[in-house]
Amino acid sequence: KKVKQQHLFRKKYMLNVEEPDEPNTIRWADLNLKLKDILKPLASTTICSFIVILLIIFLIKSINNSTPAFAAIAIALFNICFPEVAKMLTKFERHASESNIQTSLYFKIALFRWSTTAIAMTIITPFKSILNEKGLIDSIFLIFFAEIITTNVIQYFDFAGQFKRHVLAPRAVTQDAMNLCMQGTEISLAERYTNMTKILFLAMWYSSIYPCGFFMCAFALFVNYYMDRFSLMRSWKRLPHLGTGISAFSRRYFFTTALVVMSIISAYMWSGFPFDDLCEYNDSELNPDYYKTDPVTAKCLNDTVIQIQLSNETNSYRFCNQDLLTSGKEFGFSPFPALSVWQPKGFEWMSDDQEQLVDIYGWTSVGYLCVGIGLFVYFFLADFWKMFHSDYKNQTEDQGIRFSQVQSISAYIPQISSTVFSFPLLACGVEEIDPDLFDWTDPDRPHLYYDLTKDADELIGEVLSIHHDKNFSFISHVPCRNSNKSS
Helix, strand or coil: CCCCHHHCECCCECCCCCCCCCHHHECHHHCCCCHHHHHHHHHHHHHHHHHHHHHHHHHHHHHHHHCHHHHHHHHHHHHHHHHHHHHHHHCCCCCCEHHHHHHHHHHHHHHHHHHHHHHHHHHHCCHHHCCCCCCHHHHHHHHHHHHHCHHHHHHHHCHHHHHHHHHHHHHCCCHHHHHHHCCCECCCHHHHHHHHHHHHHHHHHCCCCCCCHHHHHHHHHHHHHHHHHHHHHHCECCCCCCCCHHHHHHHHHHHHHHHHHHHHHHHHHHHHCCCCCEEECCCCCCCHHHCCCCCEEEECCCCCEEEECCCCCCCCEEECCCCHHHCHHHHCCCCCCCCHHHCCCCCCCCCHHHHHHHHHHHHHHHHHHHHHHHHHHHHHHHHHHHCCCCCCCCCCCCCCCCHHHCCCCCCCCCEECCCCCCCCEECECCCCCCHHHCCCCCCCCCHHHHEHHHHHHHHHCCCCCCCHHHHCECCCCCCCCCCCCCC
């Protein structure tokens, strides 16, 4: 649709206007960056995250081989520690808003927690140990137990926050240093979202062989909800107003991916029953050479020695690979979807009911995969279309309330967070700005104290710093003088 010339900027340009992020989420030092300056550090930190994930999976495998119970505790501890590593990596990235930072954090932490909590246990557990005692089922239970107990106990006691408040704060040499110690534990919204999605993903990944995981998942989310409420009021630092960016990202991509993965993995899990890699000879009897009057001594995998009496009524079994998920070497390709037709001829192990169930799950997983790919393509095209077309729809009506009358009013004032001061530094002159336009107030000092333009005057002199408009942002506030008019 052609836009009328009087509606164009300078009668020539069409402006791309969109709803901005909240003022306290803007990263003023990272605005107006080129695309390559954003993508280069983002790619580097993502590669580093993949390397860390592979190293942690190797450590979990080593711990699981020695003591499976410790592996569950190690997974819970790694899930607590990795967000700090992800935060350090994300500091090297350049994003225009805190919402974009949180989205990047969400991707890294979610990928790590999904990989270590669910996927890693499937990879490192031998196929024949899935249903065995102290096998995969016990490991899944221990992971849920650790997520319910270990994670929440550590969050409740808040050891780092307690150390800052009770040890560092009384020994601080300045009031600002003490205030920083008393602000509370810094938390990210991305970490809380991934904590929830991690537990749900674990339940969905193993839903076919451990259906009670859904009940444990529900209980874990119930405990986490009340634990987060407690921490939000008692121990966490105040969070910026991030909006709905992460929740929209999670709805779009996490739940779609989780449903697709659940359908695919469930089909492969059902195809692997009874997880013993044994197929019965249906058309032959036991070789007479094996008939003996004396019992045969056999040694099991757990080093247990048992006695077996063989007879002509003894069933005969042979090895067959029941793991369709990792049997690509035998077929020359990875069989997908999981179907009963992939059983080698003469080495069938599925019952008739199992074959029917596997085929239903297999073709359902194909349907879910097609729907998932279709949704991702739709999301991409919709975002691409918005770059060239307006989709704004007015959802509200004018309430007759002036901007200056809003109690939670805050303006877009350039600010820079500091590790020395308990309040942000201001990268503009504040003499002509109404104090009500700030979303924070220092009870001991005026906003002018945090004005960096005054520091520039002191450091290089007023004569050399008269052109502040070239070095600092310029903010002007025009208050409403007529009470009958809106400002």
